[in-house]
Amino acid sequence: MSEAKNPSIAAVPVEVRRGQITEKLPREVFRERFMARFYDPAFRAEDEALARLEAIAWDAYSHARKSPITAKAGAGYADPDYELSVEWRAASERIKAAQVRQRDPAGRSRVLIVNASSRNDYTCPSEMSKSFRLGKIAQGALERRAFDVDFLDLSRLNSDRDLHIHPCKGCVSTAMPLCHWPCSCYPNHSLGLVNDWMNEIYERFAAAHGVIFVTPVYWYQVASPLKLLMDRLVCADGGNPDPTSTHGKTPEEAKKIELAGWDYPKHLAGRAYGLVVHGDVAGIEGSRRALSDWLDWMGLIEAGPKSRLDRFIGYYEPYATSHAALDHDEAMQQEVVNVAQAVAERVEQIRNGYKQPDDALQTPRAK
Secondary structure (H helix, E strand, C coil), X not given: CCCCCCHHHHXXXXXXXXXXXXXXXXXXXXXXXXXXXXXXXXXXXHHHHHHHHHHHHHHHHHCCCCCCCEXXXXXXXXXXXXXXXHHHHHHHHHXXXXXXXXXXXXXXXXXXXXXXXXXXXXXXXXXXXXXXXXXXXXXXXXXXXXXXXXXXXXXXXXXXXXXXXXXXXXXXXXXXXXXECCCCCCCXXXXXXXXXXXXXXXXXXXXXXXXXXXXXXXXXXXXXXXXXXXXXXXXXXXXXXXHHHHCCCCHHHHHHHHHHCCCCCECCCCCEEEEEEEECCCCHHHHHHHHHHHHHHCCCEECCHXXXXXXXXXXXXXXXXXXXXXXXXXXXXXXXXXXXXXXXXXXXXXXXXXXXXXXXXXXXXXX
16 A cells, blocks of 8 residues: 555545445345246256255345355455455465466466457357457467467357356445455355356466457447456456455445555556457447557557557458458458567567656556
């Protein structure tokens, strides 16, 4: 934490506004939603067992058993006696280990490629996405330079059973220290909000020296899987690495900490980035600019003009021939190679000591 920069703000009384949703679900609604997962008639032979499981789930929901397995935090935490989720601790330790590997000067350079399209062969479209193809072009260019490449395919949210990036709950808007790094909102076993992918994804970002996002434009915006990921990465930009300091999700404590002074640590700063944004009619430039602004804010380092690409594929042509249009657009394929090459160059520069020209300047508005 840093000292409070504005004494008048530090003197503001702590107030938590409540009154939006204050009651639990009725039991009959809870039961209906629980049983909806077992709609298939094949489950009817186990209705008695399902009724017993539903009763256990209702008890967990009623008593808000979000993290049913905990252990004392121990040394190194603000409150060593706080009962800390063992799942959160395991995720935090994996991320710390990934950060150590990332900072090892003897390690190989590593770039994370994020395919943000919702489509793949195993989902309703029954066809691969153009984003996937473009991401693989970038991967090939990086591997030819002996880089390690981690390919994150967000379309798996639609094809892997019960895999999720659950929505951000906006803890940061209550107070930044209430937003933990990594996110402690999930899993929430009492609400059935499990199988959240982000703990693995945080680790993959932490291990990378650079990242390339490849996304289509859906209705003037990035694809929804990427927006989910972006919102959940808010904890990487100012998040609190010690949940015991707020005793879990205690808003009054988090507000006091922020008002006393918070330094908004940028946990992923210093990594290089590149962008490939494509569309068929409109929206590519606005989406590319928004992504650049977001990544700049988080402290990632752009890799030059050729690392930020927006292009139309088959402009106003039929969707049915869009893959063929990409086949014929050899110039765009080379531009994607250029994105990868630019990111690789910037990664090597950063690992050899490159600093942004304004690195030494202190911001008067940290957030």
